Structure formats: C-alpha cells, structure tokens
Amino acid sequence: MALDTEEARRALYREIVQSLTLMDDIFMTAVFQNSLPCVDLVLQIILEKPNLRTTSVVTQDTLKNLHGHDVRLDIHAFADGQEFNIEIQRAKRGAEPRRARYHSSMMDANALPEGMDYKKLPESYVIFITEADVLGKGKPLYLIGRTIEGDGEPFGDGSHIVYVNGSMVDTETPLGRLMHDFQCVQPEEMYYPVLAERA
Numbered sequence: 001m002a003l004d005t006e007e008a009r010r011a012l013y014r015e016i017v018q019s020l021t022l023m024d025d026i027f028m029t030a031v032f033q034n035s036l037p038c039v040d041l042v043l044q045i046i047l048e049k050p051n052l053r054t055t056s057v058v059t060q061d062t063l064k065n066l067h068g069h070d071v072r073l074d075i076h077a078f079a080d081g082q083e084f085n086i087e088i089q090r091a092k093r094g095a096e097p098r099r100a101r102y103h104s105s106m107m108d109a110n111a112l113p114e115g116m117d118y119k120k121l122p123e124s125y126v127i128f129i130t131e132a133d134v135l136g137k138g139k140p141l142y143l144i145g146r147t148i149e150g151d152g153e154p155f156g157d158g159s160h161i162v163y164v165n166g167s168m169v170d171t172e173t174p175l176g177r178l179m180h181d182f183q184c185v186q187p188e189e190m191y192y193p194v195l196a197e198r199a
Contacts, residue, residue: 022182022195023131023166025074028088029059031198032075039077041194043084045174046127046141046164054079063106071106082123083107088182090131100126100144100161108159123158129182133165140168140175 020027032038036054044050054077061076075086085103089095103126112121128134135142142163146155166183170176177191184190187199 019185021185022199023088023090023129025088027199028074031195032057033059035198037194038198039075039084039086040079041192042086042178043077043079043127045178046162047125052079054084063110065106065109069102071103073103073107078122082125083111084125084127086127086129088129089134092130092132092134095128095130095134095163097161100128100163104159104161121158123160125160125162127162127164129164129166129179131166131183133167135163135165140165140170140173140179 017027022028022031034057036057039054039057040052043052043054057075057077058073059075061073063071063073063076065071073085074088075084077084077086085107087095087103104124107124107126108121111124112118133139142165144161144163146157146159147153148155164175164179166179168176169180169183171180171191181190181192181195184199187196190196190199
C-alpha cells in the first residue's frame with residue numbers, strides 16, 4: 001500500500017515538473033543558476049546587444065536594506081561594467097512601476113561602496129518579463145528611461161527599466177521566439193538550443 005502511495009506521489013511530481021516553464025519561479029531559478037550563456041542570450045535579445053557577455057550571475061539574490069524592505073532579485077547579473085536584474089512575473093500585481101523603481105534604487109544602494117565617486121555607479125537595468133501586457137499599450141517591449149520634461153532629452157543617469165510583454169509571441173522575431181521559449185513546456189520545441197539544453 002505504501003509503495004502505491006509513493007508511486008502516486010512520484011507520478012504527481014513528474015506531472016508537475018513536466019508542466020513547468022521558464023515563467024515559473026522554481027524552474028527559472030534552476031535553469032538560470034550559474035548559466036552565463038542563458039543570461040547572455042536573454043540580455044542580448046532584449047537589449048539588442050549581441051556582444052554583451054555576463055561575468056557573473058546569481059539567482060534569487062537578496063539585497064538587504066538596513067532601514068526598510070529587502071528585495072530578492074530573480075536573476076542578478078553583471079556584464080561589461082553594467083548591472084542587471086531580470087524579474088520573471090506571472091501576476092500583473094508583482095510588476096508595478098514602483099516595484100521596478102525600488103529594485104533599481106536597491107541595486108544602486110548596494111553598488112557604490114562608501115567613499116566612492118558617483119561616477120563609479122554602474123549603468124543598471126531592471127527588466128521585467130511579464131506573462132501579460134502589464135503596461136497595456138500593445139507593445140512587445142517597453143524601454144523606460146528618465147527624460148528632461150519639455151524637450152524630451154535623456155537625463156543620462158544610467159538607470160533603465162524594461163518591460164517585456166510575454167503575451168506577444170511573434171516567432172518571426174528573436175524576442176518573440178524568446179517569449180515562446182519562456183512559455184514552452186517541451187524543451188525540444190524551444191527555438192534557442194542554449195535554453196532547451198538547460199531546460
């Protein structure tokens with residue numbers, strides 16, 4: 001009897017695991033942990049920087065705030081003197097603009113050692129990959145940067161926020177194929193071999 005229960009539990013676990021995609025936190029963490037090539041691919045496609053190469057990546061990295069709310073970054077990476085936070089978000093509620101702002105501020109607060117010149121603060125990107133079109137404008141990609149009101153000139157503070165609309169799966173484009181792969185249950189049906197292999 002116990003054997004039947006154990007077999008049933010294993011069958012249930014297999015079924016659950018086989019239904020996971022890169023949009024699921026636990027599976028995304030396993031795929032991207034210590035995988036510079038996977039992070040490279042995602043950043044290269046989203047930011048259209050084909051030569052970008054990550055030097056380090058940590059999944060589920062907690063940034064401490066001694067006076068307030070800590071943040072846990074899904075994917076925290078560094079490349080070419082720049083800092084990146086990639087957040088995978090299924091629920092619209094978890095991808096509010098002020099959360100992106102807070103993540104950006106926490107990255108900044110942890111990036112500059114005491115006494116260092118502000119010019120040493122790295123260029124930073126907070127990237128939300130969302131299952132739905134959180135900003136509601138029907139675009140596949142939203143690039144957000146501060147501008148000077150009146151003339152629209154970039155403020156140039158090196159802070160960037162990006163929203164990727166995962167519902168726009170256009171397999172004619174690199175970004176659309178990436179979004180397909182993020183929602184794909186079967187690795188053999190993925191477009192990008194580096195993701196398929198890890199999945």
